Structure formats: structure tokens, C-alpha cells
Amino acid sequence: MAVAAVSQPPLLPATVPMSAIAPSNRSSISGPASKPKTPTAGKDVKIPRGRRERPCDACRRRKSKCVTNDGPSKTCTACGVHGQDCTYLEDPQPRKRKTDSENKDVEAKRRSTISEPRRESTVKDPPAIKTEVTEPTTTSTSLSRSPAESSSSRSQHHGTHIGYTTELEPILFDLSQDSRIVSQGASYQKSDDRNAFLIPDGEVYQCRHVDMNKLYHIEQIVHGQGPMLMQVFDLTFNRTFPVVQDHVLQDPFGSDFDPGLLAAIFALAASSSNSKVQLSPEDIDRLEAIAFQVFDLALFKPTLATIQTGVLLIQRPSVDSKALNTQLVGMAYELGLHLDCTSWSISTEERMLRKRLGWALYMQDKWCSLIHGRPSSISRDHWAVPAFDEDDHIAGVDEEVQRGRELFIQMTRLTAILSTVLDTFYTLKSMQEVDDAGTNGTRLILERAKPVQIKLKEWFTRLPRNLKMDENMTGKPSSTGHLHLAYFATEITLHRCIIRSLSSNNNDSYLSHVCRSAAKTRLISAMDFVNRLRPEHLTSFWYFPSKVNFALIGTFGSLLLATAPCQEEADFYRTRLSEYRWTLTVSSKSALFLQFAVESLDSSSSLLQHLPQKPSTSELSAQQPQIPQLTSRLSPPQDESMTDAPPTLLAPFSSFQDGAMGGLMPSEGTASGLISPSTSTSSGEASYEAYAGAFAQSRGMSFSGLWNM
Structure with missing residues (x-):
């Protein structure tokens, strides 16, 4: 993928007009198609290509750019990352030319579909900085191509979504015979x-050499271990967090892989505890730095x-x-990732990718809002990405x-519930309403x-069932932990505001x-x-x-x-917190990120x-009226494979008895991966429904009337 033009591009020949090097906006939507030119004295000069300049056999078959390293092996960057032989034995295939009828079909589709260009590059050697100046053309091609054809060019150009209140009126576009806005x-x-x-139109200055140089540096860092890192990323991350297309992972250079994305993938994979690739922490930091360099260049021209x-x-x-997160949400609005693209004339692959990326950003924004205590950047009123349904399940996969x-x-x-x-x-506003309610704030x-x-x-x-905590424990890594942890975090977030309100x-x-x-x-x-x-x-x-x-x-x-x-x-909670710290400390030997929770707990303990x-129970009882004996315990819904299910804060109006939802809290002897100094059990908790019934009866009202106070 091409990267946005740097702020100070290399000098061009004097005959090239400065207007030719204006930076371009690029996106997955579309952009002007172009032909590469070599600026030499104002003319196009066809330079014969030698053995070192033509692509190797593997790059020719993949139709990808072939960049030869300067090392003694003379292996190109792509073959080096894939760990394969770099040969020049095959003859080039004859190029197919379009017929007049095909050209007419392309022109006819130009106005009815979202379109994008195909692009070529004149870059050859990474160490040498090359530039290319392109000129626009009015012909564009449909997005509805095969994934192999579209994924390469799809990520190269930037299109900005036109908002509904700007000076541009989309209805007027239908009246024009020309798609150009002068x-x-x-x-x-x-x-x-x-x-x-x-x-954007105009001649485009593309810094393709930046891409090639970054790919060259990435290959030098991973030392030919790219295929292994790709496999680790696919097994550990992408199966649970599917934000990268599967076919791209199988052949990244064949899809014109963005160097920033490649560096991010390698950095995550190399830092995984399941990775067999040994990269130093310094090398992982270098990969992360490359990813951010490419990301920063594309900040205002995202793809x-x-x-x-x-x-x-x-x-990371x-x-x-x-x-x-704030930057990414802004980019998402630019690219229209907040919209429902179901009816757009794009490939099925891009439609699904946009949907997954949209929801990945939605989750990211809401959880950032929780963990940082900041307002969310995404409003439900301005988010039209449809929810996943049965049609989104992939058939024929393992x-x-x-x-x-x-x-x-x-x-x-x-996450949608967390957002609520x-x-x-x-x-x-809601916190002020609770404050204004005074002693009725809790109710x-x-x-x-x-x-x-x-x-x-x-x-x-x-x-x-296959997402239960203890299901399918075969010794292989299981990512269900972060899902259940997110559930408990949501429950705790709900209970925190209740406890705070108890003045x-x-x-x-x-x-x-x-x-x-x-x-x-x-x-x-x-x-x-x-x-x-x-x-x-x-x-x-584990999700971030x-x-x-x-x-x-x-x-x-x-x-x-x-x-x-x-x-x-108070002593009970102090004991439980001590046990919890012990568990976190032991677990952090296998998961280093848990050390953050240990340090956070130590900070709270110091405060x-x-x-x-505090007064003792007997002293407190003498000061307050006796709490009535309630008839029901908290009975969380459970099944045989998940004993840490949720207790109901506010039960539905129909009453339930102990065990009606599947059993009580886990008792002593529950199997655990780790053993804490003591085993915990619940004791004497009461349901909200039981309290609500007693509370309502004492005041002469129905149970349902309690919630209408």
C-alpha cells in the first residue's frame, strides 16, 4: 500500500511542474486511475530493463512489486519474507489487451458504482529513493472485482465521506452529467x-519508495521468519479478532501489503507468548516504530x-x-465505516471487512471510554453499522x-450493553439527576x-456452549477468558454506581x-x-x-x-483482596499484563x-433496626460448565426459588487452574426481588409499583 506523501519530497527534475507533486487523498473507495511516467526532460523515455530490474518468478506470478536487496544473496524482499528461492527462470507472459467493447463496458459502469484505480510502480531497489509522477484519467473501474484483484488497489486511494450538512448537496449530483466538481x-x-x-483529482505524487524502504527494513528485522509470524498472528489474534482478511495473510506481498500493517502484525505476533520466533525486545520496538511511522503519514489520508x-x-x-482511539474514530468517519454498506456496489469481501472493522472500532471506543473514564467518541445516533446475524457466519471453516x-x-x-x-x-446529565434525587437517588x-x-x-x-469457560479445554490456547472478564467488568461497572449512591x-x-x-x-x-x-x-x-x-x-x-x-x-474484604493479589501475582508469571492489576491494587491498598x-456488628445492630430474614438467596443462572454466572440484580417480575436458574454459587472444591490461600463461597446474600416484596409490603404497595416511585 502506498503511503501519504512526506512533507518534503525529494527534488524532481526542473521540467516537472510543482503542481505535479501535490499530495493525494487515498481510500478504499476510489480515486483517479493513472499511468506511471518517468519525468525526463518533459518526455517519456522507455528504459530497457535488465535481469536485476525485472521481477523474479514468484513476484511475477503474484503480480507484486519485486524489490531486490543489496545483500550478497540478491534475494528480493518478498521472497526473503516468504522464505523461498528467488529465481529468474520463467519468461514473462504476454499482456492481454482490452477490446473496444470491454472499454465501453467500463465507461458505462463508471457513474453507477464506487470505483478505484489500478496502479503500477516504477520502484526497484529499496535503498535508492525513487519518485513517480502520475497523471489522472477519467476512466475508473468497478470495485466489484475478485478479492485478489481489488485488495491491492483498494487500499491505495482516499475518498472522503460527504456529510449531510456540508455545502455539497448529494441530490444535485444526480442532475449532473459529469462526476467532476469544478x-x-x-x-x-x-x-x-x-x-x-x-x-480529489489532479496529478498525484506517490512516494512508493517509502513503502519499499519500509518493507525492506521489516524484512531485515524479521530475518526471513515472516511466514512463521504470520501463522502465529492468524492462530493467536486474527481468529478471535478478525480485522485482517485471511487471503491477505496467506499472501501479503501478492496483495500489495501495507508496510505499517505488516509491521503491526509482526510486532504483535513476535510478542505473543505462543510465538516460537525469537525477536529481541528492541526488534519488536523497531517494528512498532515502523508501524507508527506509516500510520502517522496516512493520518489525514487514511485507508x-x-x-x-x-x-x-x-x-500493544x-x-x-x-x-x-480518538484518531481512529475520526478516520473511520472519513472512510464511512460508520455507515451501512449493505447496498453498496462493492465486493462481498470488502463489505464484510468494513462491517468487522466498524464493530472493532465500536468495541474499542466503548472500552476506551470505560477504562479511561472519558466520554465515548461514537454516538449510537450516528452509528448505522448493522449487527451480526446468521448470514455473517462463514461456511466451510474449521x-x-x-x-x-x-x-x-x-x-x-x-459491548452494546456496556454502552447502555x-x-x-x-x-x-445522568449523574446530576441522581444527585438531584437526594436520598431517592439509589432507587x-x-x-x-x-x-x-x-x-x-x-x-x-x-x-x-463452545464459549463457556471450561468448554473444549484441550491444552490449546483459549480466548474465552477475555470475553467473560469483559462481562464481569460490565457487571461491576453497573454495581459501582449503586454502591456510590448509598450515602x-x-x-x-x-x-x-x-x-x-x-x-x-x-x-x-x-x-x-x-x-x-x-x-x-x-x-x-486478551483484548486490550x-x-x-x-x-x-x-x-x-x-x-x-x-x-x-x-x-x-471490612475485614472480610481485606482478606479477599489479599487473596486476589496472591492469585494475580502467581498468574502474572504466565501473563505479564496482570502486573498492572497488581500495581493498581497496591495503590488502592496504600490509600x-x-x-x-469501623463499629462492630453488635454496635451497629444496637443503632439500627434489625434487617428482616429474607426468604431467597441470590441464584445466578448457571450450567454445568460455568459456575461463575451472574446473579440477578433486579429479577424479572416472576418469582424464582433457590436453584431455579440452575444452581447456587460455586462451593468448596470447585476445580481451579490456580489455588488461592482459601476457597471462597457466598454467604447469606439476598435477591432484589425478595427485598422489593418486603419493602413494598411494608409500605402497602404492589411489587411493580416499587419501580414507578
Whole structure:
């Protein structure tokens, strides 16, 4: 993939006009087709190519650029990365020419489809800086080509989505016989009746040598281990987080691979605990630096490959996801990734890629909002990407690939619930409404929490069997851990705002007891989940917010400790936090990112050192009315393979008995991958429905009336 022009391009011959080196915008949508020219005294000079200048046999078959290294082996960059022989034995195939009828068909389709150019390059040797100046043409070709044909050129040009309130009116485009907008110096392409993209015209200066130099440097870093790194990336990352096309991974140079994306893939794969490729930390940092260099050059001229590079770089622990996420969301709007492309005249492959990238960005933005405590950059009112359905499942793939795709889909659905939690309880407006409600703030939160909790319960109940924590434990890495951790983080985020709302001057001890009991059960369940993680989970793919999600469990425990009404309860949480730290420390030997959660817990513990002594249970009982004995325990929905299922915060209106949803919390003896100093069990927690019934009865109202207060 070509990279945006650098700010100070190499000097060109004096005969080349400066207008010829204007940087171009490029995208997956379209751009002016062009022919390469060699500027020499204002004329095109055809230079005969020798053995070193023509492509090798492998690059000729792949129809990719052949860049020969300067080393003694004389092996080209592509063959070096693929680890294959670089030969010049085959004769070139005769070039096919289009007939007049084919040319007419192309021209006829020009206005009815989103289009893009095919492109060639005159670059030969990476160390030598080459430039090329191209001139535009009015002919463009349809996006509806085969993946092998379209993926190369699709990522090379930038088209900007035309917003609905700009000075450009898409309806007027239908009245024009010419797709060119004279005043803008650009042309347009309509993707559907509502959306259009602006494609800059003019002669284009392309720095293809930057791509080739980066690919050359990448090959020098990986030392011919590219195929092994590609395999690690596919097995560890792309199956669970499918943001790169499968056929591209199989033949990256044949698809004109973007060097930034290639460097990001290699950096992630080399740093994986499952990688057998030995690269030094310095080499991995160099790969990351190359990826960011290419990304920064394309910042204002993004392509789909730019988005792919960014969402992969965020997985690196050293990357500031907060800043990078903001940039990527802005790029996504430029490329129209927030739109429904179902009816667009593009290939099925690009349609699915756009959908996966759109949801990958949506998940990234919402989880960045959670872990950084910042407003989300994506609004549900401006997000039209359709949800995944049965038609999105890939037929004919093996079970592991299908399982990874299903995990990705379930993560998108859980993220949508997280978005509801953030929008309902953590906006400035919603928090102010709770403050304005005074002592009724907790009841207001509970009323709003009910539909959210029901959604969480339904999500967990419908989770496919092959995504349960203990399912299919064959010794191979399993990525289900980060999905279940994300679920617990969502539950904890919901409970945190409830606990915060329990003010010290709230005299309703019943309400406080029920809310704290539910929160206690949630904490115990989350800690037991971490205790049951096996090496297969710890060495697998963990989504980038996971290190903070582990820390949130400890933070939630610290919140419950700090707000505990009696000393016995505070001591209970202090003991559990100590056990949790021990578990994290042991697990961090297999998953280094867990060290962040250990450090976060230590920070919280240091703040709790000056916590004043709390009254004992007997002292507290003498001050407050006795809490009634409630008839029902919290009974989370479970199955035989998942004992850390969610307790219901607000049960549906129909009552349920102990075990009606499949059993109680895990008891002593539950199998775990790690053994903590003690085994935890839940104790004496009560359901919200049981409390609501007693609360409503004492005030002479129906249960349903409680939520209408």
C-alpha cells in the first residue's frame, strides 16, 4: 500500500511542474486511475530493463512489486519474507489487451458504482529513493472485482465521506452529467441514494519508495521468519479478532501489503507468548516504530489498512489507547465505516471487512471510554453499522475459526450493553439527576438498572456452549477468558454506581443491605473466575482493556471495603483482596499484563491504610433496626460448565426459588487452574426481588409499583 506523501519530497527534475507533486487523498473507495511516467526532460523515455530490474518468478506470478536487496544473496524482499528461492527462470507472459467493447463496458459502469484505480510502480531497489509522477484519467473501474484483484488497489486511494450538512448537496449530483466538481477540484462517487464520497483529482505524487524502504527494513528485522509470524498472528489474534482478511495473510506481498500493517502484525505476533520466533525486545520496538511511522503519514489520508494498523497497535501494551482511539474514530468517519454498506456496489469481501472493522472500532471506543473514564467518541445516533446475524457466519471453516468468529460477535453484543450502562449511569446529565434525587437517588438508579440487568442476564443465558469457560479445554490456547472478564467488568461497572449512591445519611438500612449483598456476590464471583483461569486462558489472546478489567475487580473490592458499615465486613474484604493479589501475582508469571492489576491494587491498598476503625456488628445492630430474614438467596443462572454466572440484580417480575436458574454459587472444591490461600463461597446474600416484596409490603404497595416511585 502506498503511503501519504512526506512533507518534503525529494527534488524532481526542473521540467516537472510543482503542481505535479501535490499530495493525494487515498481510500478504499476510489480515486483517479493513472499511468506511471518517468519525468525526463518533459518526455517519456522507455528504459530497457535488465535481469536485476525485472521481477523474479514468484513476484511475477503474484503480480507484486519485486524489490531486490543489496545483500550478497540478491534475494528480493518478498521472497526473503516468504522464505523461498528467488529465481529468474520463467519468461514473462504476454499482456492481454482490452477490446473496444470491454472499454465501453467500463465507461458505462463508471457513474453507477464506487470505483478505484489500478496502479503500477516504477520502484526497484529499496535503498535508492525513487519518485513517480502520475497523471489522472477519467476512466475508473468497478470495485466489484475478485478479492485478489481489488485488495491491492483498494487500499491505495482516499475518498472522503460527504456529510449531510456540508455545502455539497448529494441530490444535485444526480442532475449532473459529469462526476467532476469544478470548484472543489475533485470528483464524486455515490455509494447509495444518501451517501457520496469526494475523490480529489489532479496529478498525484506517490512516494512508493517509502513503502519499499519500509518493507525492506521489516524484512531485515524479521530475518526471513515472516511466514512463521504470520501463522502465529492468524492462530493467536486474527481468529478471535478478525480485522485482517485471511487471503491477505496467506499472501501479503501478492496483495500489495501495507508496510505499517505488516509491521503491526509482526510486532504483535513476535510478542505473543505462543510465538516460537525469537525477536529481541528492541526488534519488536523497531517494528512498532515502523508501524507508527506509516500510520502517522496516512493520518489525514487514511485507508482501510490504516484502520487495521491502528486497531492492532492498540493491542500493544506500550500504546496510549486513549489518544490513538480518538484518531481512529475520526478516520473511520472519513472512510464511512460508520455507515451501512449493505447496498453498496462493492465486493462481498470488502463489505464484510468494513462491517468487522466498524464493530472493532465500536468495541474499542466503548472500552476506551470505560477504562479511561472519558466520554465515548461514537454516538449510537450516528452509528448505522448493522449487527451480526446468521448470514455473517462463514461456511466451510474449521471449528476453531468458527468459534473465534462467534466470540467476536458475542463481544460486540456485550459491548452494546456496556454502552447502555455508560450512557445510562455515567454521563454528566445522568449523574446530576441522581444527585438531584437526594436520598431517592439509589432507587432511581435501581429503576434504570433493571432493563440493563435483564439484558446482561439474557446475553449470558444465550452464550453458545463452545464459549463457556471450561468448554473444549484441550491444552490449546483459549480466548474465552477475555470475553467473560469483559462481562464481569460490565457487571461491576453497573454495581459501582449503586454502591456510590448509598450515602452515609441514608436511613434505609434494608435498601443498603440488599445493594451491598448483591455487590458482594458480584465481587466474589469475579474473584473466583480469576482464580479458575488456566494456562490455556492466560497464554491466549486478551483484548486490550483486559489489564484494566482485572484491576477493576480489585478497585471494586476496595470500594466495598472503604464503604463497609462494620469492621467485620471490612475485614472480610481485606482478606479477599489479599487473596486476589496472591492469585494475580502467581498468574502474572504466565501473563505479564496482570502486573498492572497488581500495581493498581497496591495503590488502592496504600490509600486504605488510613481508613478509620469501623463499629462492630453488635454496635451497629444496637443503632439500627434489625434487617428482616429474607426468604431467597441470590441464584445466578448457571450450567454445568460455568459456575461463575451472574446473579440477578433486579429479577424479572416472576418469582424464582433457590436453584431455579440452575444452581447456587460455586462451593468448596470447585476445580481451579490456580489455588488461592482459601476457597471462597457466598454467604447469606439476598435477591432484589425478595427485598422489593418486603419493602413494598411494608409500605402497602404492589411489587411493580416499587419501580414507578
